[in-house]
Amino acid sequence: AQTVTQSQPEMSVQEAETVTLSCTYDTSENNYYLFWYKQPPSRQMILVIRQEAYKQQNATENRFSVNFQKAAKSFSLKISDSQLGDTAMYFCALRYNAGNMLTFGGGTRLMVKP
């Protein structure tokens, strides 16, 4: 069975600054995908960024980037130039290459302060 751990229940950052959210996971599989989802108060889970485990290059999407350390089973999310609209719950998730369901971490509540 796989597990995903987010060790930071809550974090805050000043607007325009950079923040990093941590995620570690445990799996015996070699092929899998990792995701960061954002859940604002509207409840809708929005995909932020995804990473294929077989790719060494870290994924980036505009202000969002990841630091994927496969050997350490670590998948942190960096948000640059934080904006008020980034305030939300952030969930790290893992899915096997041939699997179906997502396994989620417990989430990190991020507050961006003006």
Add this chain to the structure above:
Amino acid sequence: GAGVSQSPSNKVTEKGKDVELRCDPISGHTALYWYRQSLGQGLEFLIYFQGNSAPDKSGLPSDRFSAERTGGSVSTLTIQRTQQEDSAVYLCASSLASSSGGGTDTQYFGPGTRLTVL
């Protein structure tokens, strides 16, 4: 096109009643998933539909929970004889295809149904 939609947005029911939650996936998506988000348990997988294959029901917490998907599109999650511990947000997601052939198979989520059992 439109995203995943779910109805109702909120549902309040009395203990012991049955409830039905509906999910309309993104048009053309063959895979559909149900998850439950509760304070004590976080986000849990419930059930997965892929095309005409038998659904993966491995996440359903009890036999009071069931789901069907009619015509490969709309899905209904039914909870019979609701209990207070069933109170949660029920999230539906859809994706283009199973990942068995490779690809990222990104899941897109609906806004969820908040179920409150009194």
